[in-house]
Structures are given as structure tokens and as C-alpha cells.
Amino acid sequence: MNRILLEQMLQKMRSFLKEGKNIGDLKVGALYALGNQLDAVYYFVGHELGSTMESGRETIDDTSVLIETLKKFSEKYHLGNMIIDEYNDEHITFDLEDCPTCKDIDVPSTEISQGFCSFEAGLFAGLVEKITGKHCFAQELECRLQKKSKNCKFMIVIPND
Ligand SMILES: [Zn+2]
Known part of the structure; x- marks a missing residue:
């Protein structure tokens, strides 16, 4: 698992949610950061x-x-x-x-x-x-x-x- 990458994704999600943007791709990114069986x-x-x-x-x-x-x-x-x-x-x-x-x-x-x-x-x-x-x-x-x-x-x- 890539903790730094996950953190970047979460950070982006927070700002995207604030701006009312879609976070679909970021969710995928966060899952990838969690593990590679995906x-x-x-x-x-x-x-x-x-x-x-x-x-x-x-x-x-x-x-x-x-x-x-x-x-x-x-x-x-x-x-x-x-x-x-x-x-x-x-x-x-x-x-x-x-x-x-x-x-x-x-x-x-x-x-x-x-x-x-x-x-x-x-x-x-x-x-x-x-x-x-x-x-x-x-x-x-x-x-x-x-x-x-x-x-x-x-x-x-x-x-x-
Ligand atoms: Zn690629």
C-alpha cells in the first residue's frame, strides 16, 4: 500500500468535494493506493x-x-x-x-x-x-x-x- 499516494488522493477528494466536482477517478486512485490486487x-x-x-x-x-x-x-x-x-x-x-x-x-x-x-x-x-x-x-x-x-x-x- 502506498500511504503517500493515498493521502494525496484523499487531499484531492476533500478539495474536489468542496468545489462540487466529481471524485470518481480519485476513488479509483485511492483503491489503487491501498493495494494492487485490484x-x-x-x-x-x-x-x-x-x-x-x-x-x-x-x-x-x-x-x-x-x-x-x-x-x-x-x-x-x-x-x-x-x-x-x-x-x-x-x-x-x-x-x-x-x-x-x-x-x-x-x-x-x-x-x-x-x-x-x-x-x-x-x-x-x-x-x-x-x-x-x-x-x-x-x-x-x-x-x-x-x-x-x-x-x-x-x-x-x-x-x-
Ligand atoms: Zn496508465
């Missing part, structure tokens, strides 16, 4: 959502076609702007500009040990799984809130079995 829960929920968002598509094998499909999808559902870093048959790494989970949260002044956006990781994994028909997984490599990069960075792994 990562898995958010990933799971994202995955469930991603794998049920679009149905009746033909299976896509070509990675560049897959990427174009994902970009259109992100636009349609406002999942952030995908900036492709690199890809091959087995993985795609990309930056997500305006990541829905953390875009409204200020970068904390204290260092956080892990990424914040496992929901998006699960969501993209679920989507790619649905589109390719392959069992996939995804990971947030760097989170904007960890100050390492301007955007959150993700990797989707598509095992060729």
Missing part, C-alpha cells in the same frame, strides 16, 4: 468488456489490418489515441494518448511502483482476442502516472500456437 480485477473487467464489444467480425490474421481495426475501434469508443511504437506477428506495442483511466488524474509527486491502467490492458487483450480468435494478453509497460513517459504504453502479446 489490478487483476480491473484487467478482468476490461477483458470481459473488450471481448464482448464487437461481434460477427471475420477473423483477422494480418497484424497491420489488426492495428487499423484497433485504431478505428479506439476512436469509436473513445479509448484514447493509439500511437503504434512497433509490431510484428506476435506483439504490438503502442502509446495510448488520453488513456481513459488516468487522463484526468494528476501525476503524483511520489513515485508509484506500478501502472494504473490494467483496465485498458484487459480491454485491448479482450478485443484482440475477439478479432484474431487467439488467446492474447496485454500489459501496461509504462504508465503516464509513473512519470516515465508522456503517455501510457502497452504491449499486446498474440501467441502463435
Whole structure:
């Protein structure tokens, strides 16, 4: 548990409540500060959502076609702007500009040990799984809130079995 981060979230909540602002994202932040098992829960929920968002598509094998499909999808559902870093048959790494989970949260002044956006990781994994028909997984490599990069960075792994 990250006590300093939790305190920052609580402090923000107090001032947001005073100003009559929504504290939804801060509540999520506070839960993250309390423990990291939530990562898995958010990933799971994202995955469930991603794998049920679009149905009746033909299976896509070509990675560049897959990427174009994902970009259109992100636009349609406002999942952030995908900036492709690199890809091959087995993985795609990309930056997500305006990541829905953390875009409204200020970068904390204290260092956080892990990424914040496992929901998006699960969501993209679920989507790619649905589109390719392959069992996939995804990971947030760097989170904007960890100050390492301007955007959150993700990797989707598509095992060729
Ligand atoms: Zn993030």
C-alpha cells in the first residue's frame, strides 16, 4: 500500500468535494493506493468488456489490418489515441494518448511502483482476442502516472500456437 499516494488522493477528494466536482477517478486512485490486487480485477473487467464489444467480425490474421481495426475501434469508443511504437506477428506495442483511466488524474509527486491502467490492458487483450480468435494478453509497460513517459504504453502479446 502506498500511504503517500493515498493521502494525496484523499487531499484531492476533500478539495474536489468542496468545489462540487466529481471524485470518481480519485476513488479509483485511492483503491489503487491501498493495494494492487485490484489490478487483476480491473484487467478482468476490461477483458470481459473488450471481448464482448464487437461481434460477427471475420477473423483477422494480418497484424497491420489488426492495428487499423484497433485504431478505428479506439476512436469509436473513445479509448484514447493509439500511437503504434512497433509490431510484428506476435506483439504490438503502442502509446495510448488520453488513456481513459488516468487522463484526468494528476501525476503524483511520489513515485508509484506500478501502472494504473490494467483496465485498458484487459480491454485491448479482450478485443484482440475477439478479432484474431487467439488467446492474447496485454500489459501496461509504462504508465503516464509513473512519470516515465508522456503517455501510457502497452504491449499486446498474440501467441502463435
Ligand atoms: Zn496508465
